[in-house]
Amino acid sequence: MNKLAVYHISDIPYAYAKNVNTLTIRIRTAKNDLNNCYIYYKDRFGDESFIKKEMYLISEGELYSYYEADLSVAKNRYKYIFELIDKNNVSYILDERGFRKSTYEYIDANSFHFPYISADDVYNENKILQEAIVYQIFPDRFFKGFNKSNPKTISEWGDENITFKSIFGGNLQGIIDKLDYIESLGVNLIYLTPVFKSTSNHKYNTCDYYKIDEIFGDKETAKSLIDKCHKKGIRVIFDAVFNHSGDDFFAFQDIIKNGEKSKYKDWYLIDSFPINQEALNYYTFANNISKMPKLNILNEEVRNYLINVGKYWINEIGIDGWRLDVSDEVSHSFWKDFRKEIKSINKDAIIIGEIFHNGFAFLKGDEFDGIMNYTFKNACVDFFAKRIINAKEFLSILSESRMLYMNSISNQMWNLLGSHDTKRFINECNLNFLSMKLAIVFQFSYIGVPYIYYGDEIGLTGEDDPFNRKCMIWDDSKQNKDLLDLYKSLIKLRKEYKSLVYGAFTPIYYEDNLLIFKRDLCDESILICLNRNEQKIYTKLNFNINGFDLINNSSFNVSKLENINFNPMEYKIIKLK
Structure with missing residues (x-):
């Protein structure tokens, strides 16, 4: 057994309160190194014998395997040790001191301890978030509704000669006007990039945190949007920039005016006075962006x-x-x-x-x-779009990332394929919509929250900023209806089958271009098959498949070790009986 690969600490994510009566324990070992993994546990003050429980394999990467078990004792005070049985059936005991041969005389004091589950130690997972489908909107580029304060200098809607300063006039009323469209997609959570007063089109240099930018509307329009969304079962979250402000924010302007005598001088990280926006004697967002001074969050x-x-x-x-x-x-x-x-x-x-x-x-x-899961996004780019990693490497990246977190947190990660900060995923795919479809199917069938960047659903293209922020296309004849229908179908499936939200993720078969995995929850099992190859693939599985193809609405039955044919760039979503 490779002892160097074994890792456990009595802290998140290797030991944490699943609820007030359950402790989740996780341990890492070298991949394929064990025949069995057991945990022995009991009340840390109890005189009773240890309870033996088998730990189950929950994830594998390129180097490591991860095992997990849920424990319960009456008073929520735990001590525990592990028994690891290697491929030669040699048994090792792991306690807080390290490894012992199973024949050694056990000393109770050397156990791992989780002293007590306090109610406020329990992370209250957010079921609303876990069942969300996110739709990100960049307000200036979504739709231009009526607004009495439209800017004087405005580009023609859809003009592709975009600059970093282009303003197209999209606004909150425009989002209200298109709520029926958003509802028809099936999404239930809108994320708006900043809407507060600012001099830019993106609004990440906030001038006034308490005022909706006039280009977008006003507080009353914003409340109307929220109320109308809520009536449709759609939640809305705003974007806040607390790392830095705009340079026209009242506090920074006071420092420019009054220098070291300003009562706000400690609101920012300033090297010297007076403020010099050319020499930049103050900290900023990123590298020397003078219009975004960094706030002193310790103040x-x-x-x-x-x-x-x-x-x-x-x-x-x-x-x-x-x-x-x-x-x-x-x-x-x-x-x-x-x-x-x-x-x-x-x-x-x-x-x-x-x-x-x-x-x-x-x-x-x-x-x-949760966070915006760029690890997921980058892995999808490398596997589905650029094809520079194989299925095994793809799964390993996702496994190692997932094992950094509590299971409930993994269910709440925003699994994006692109955003306003990256080139469009279809551009990463060199406009190959078949590659993009495979990625979308995986996105909606993997652990975490699917995330759509406005326009992706109708095939909107765009390279890096500012071209990834094009105006939404509302002309039906210019929308990719096939892609749109796929998004709608996948959203519907995810809402219908809770295994796609909460189910265990189990890879079944993976080679260079073929990926097959399951999502299991209670008696519900969904099998997902993805063929990245541009040629037909044949493979065999060591179990019978008796199910229904949810994409083609037809029965799908294959006997154990019978050839399964996968057409080029094909995907299947099969509900197993």
Whole structure:
């Protein structure tokens, strides 16, 4: 047995309270290294014998296997040890000190301990989020409704000569006007990029956190949008930029005016006075973006101001949560305070962080409910679009990412294929819609929350910013109806079959271009087959398939070890009987 690969700590995600009466334990080993994995557990103060329970394989990557078990004892005080049996049937005991041969004399004090499950240690998973289908809207480019404050300088709708400063006039009334379309898709959560007063088209340089930008409308229009969405069963979350403000934000303007005498001088990270926006003697977002000065989140006045902003829009117009920009550059202590305050006024409020990398440090249950899952997006680009990794490598990337989190958090990750910060997925696919369809089927059948960037559903194209932010196409004759129908079908299936939301994810077969996996929940099993190859593939499985093809609406029955034919770039979603 490869002892170096074995890892466990009594902390998230290897030990955590699933609920007030259940402890989830996870352990990592080398891949395919064990015949069996057991856990022995009992009350940490009890005199009774240990209870033996088998741990089950829940995930495998290229290097590691992961086993898991749920434990319960009467008073929620746990001690436990592991027994690992290798391929030679040699048994090893693992306790807090390390490995012991199974023949050694057990010393109780060396057990792993999870001292007590307190009610406030339990992460309250967000079922609303787990069952969501997200639709992201970039307001300036979605639809232009009536607005008495339309800007004077505005580009013609659909003009593809886009610049970073182009304004097309899309607004909140435009979203209201198209709510029937959004409802027809089947999505139930709208994420709006920033709508607060700002000088840019993207609004990520906030001037006033308490005012809707006039180009988009006003507070009354925003409330009307929220109310109409809620009547259709659609939730809405806003985008907040708390890492930095715009340089025209009142506090920064006061510092420009009054220098070191400004009462807001500690609201930002300033090297020297007076402010010099050419020499940049202050911290900014990214590299030297003078119009986005970085806020000093450790300042108590700044913290209170921003937390109050978060609460204001929930109380004032009833938004359903926040997506938080550049969240990994804001302190953990602030997000913990932010979460407590937001959840105190709406326990179901959704809190999502923008993080382009592993977000483990922010996803222990006391900060965010999930993040924008760029690990998922990048893996899909590499497997489905660029084809630079095979199915085994693809699954390994996703497995290792998933094992960083509690299971409930994995169910809440926003699984995007693209956003306003990346080129369109169809462009990553070199406009190969068959490749994109395979990725969409996987997106809607994998663990986590499917996420649609406006326009993807009708085949809107776009390279990097600003071309990934084109105007939505409303001319039916120019929309990809085949793609749109696929999105609608997959959304309907995900709502109908809860195994696609909550079911265990089990890879069945994978080679270079063919990926077959199952989602299982109670008596419901869905088999998903994806052939990335541009040629027909034949394979055999070591079990009978007796099911119904949910895509082609036909029976699908194959005997054990009988050839299964997969057409080029084909996908199948089969409900097993």
